[in-house]
């Protein structure tokens with residue numbers, strides 16, 4: 072298997088990784104969260120400026136940590152889409168420049184497809200398990216996306232459903248803001264919810280009982296807003312704040328778990344996987360484990376290190392594509408900011 076240098080810059084993380092034979096030799100992530108926090112969300116112009124500043128630093132550090140030199144790189148990989156156009160451009164062009172200079176091939180990777188395979192990173196050589204546990208139903212859930220994918224075989228997948236409005240992470244972040252918590256609110260709500268009562272307040276579980284694999288979280292956010300408008304000052308009480316966090320979290324988690332399990336049953340798979348930043352949520356991890364155990368399904372969660380955007384997942388997927396005979400990507404290929412998952416090679 073080739074030694075892969077992978078780059079990921081689709082949103083607000085600048086990341087470089089070195090991967091070989093399914094093993095991550097280095098995974099360096101430089102997060103821009105502190106820069107975007109004061110704006111309450113990702114500002115594309117600031118993101119690209121930071122990517123351009125950080126890319127040489129993270130690439131050098133990844134090579135150093137892996138103990139290799141540029142001459143040892145046999146394959147380049149980079150996220151081609153979907154994502155913020157200028158952010159994607161920074162990473163893809165850097166990888167293409169290195170591929171030209173080193174005279175090596177490059178594989179352009181679909182960001183969501185890489186999330187799909189991130190639960191397999193970190194174990195023993197992931198390949199055997201990876202093939203054994205397909206087909207599976209995979210939940211990808213972050214600040215930018217919430218989707219269910221049916222992984223039918225190696226690199227064969229079908230999008231079952233996605234959010235029609237806000238992503239689950241966005242719902243965490245926006246409700247946290249209403250509660251006076253800083254950005255990104257998801258991890259803070261998770262911490263506060265641990266000491267709150269999830270049954271204190273009853274918020275809607277959007278589309279949970281509909282016969283659809285799509286999600287919708289903007290109505291939940293709006294119902295929290297109306298609820299708070301009717302009870303001004305409620306979130307100023309520390310225990311009520313914890314109860315609000317726990318109740319909102321319970322609505323989001325119950326919706327994600329319920330819809331994932333129903334899709335798994337309908338697709339008759341024996342395995343469920345989950346990835347993306349919200350998969351760090353302790354309640355989601357616990358409830359998915361409980362529901363899968365009750366349904367006799369095996370569960371594979373991305374380890375927290377690989378939940379958020381990272382280049383290791385880009386490298387691992389590129390390596391699999393290379394192994395399965397995918398043609399390399401043109402070195403002057405453009406970014407695909409709105410790349411349809413179904414249009415990637417191998418989609419079922």
Ligand code: KG4
Pocket residue numbers: 082212213214215216239240241243244255256257258259261347348349350351352353378379380
């Ligand atoms: O995958 P990610 O790092 O970036 C993208 O959005 O692509 O995901 C970030 C999202 C944010 O919305 C953040 O609030 C959420 O993941 N998040 C969490 C937790 N950790 C991160 N949400 C709930 N509980 C957590 N522990």
Ligand code: ZN
Pocket residue numbers: 182186213347379380
């Ligand atoms: Zn992502």
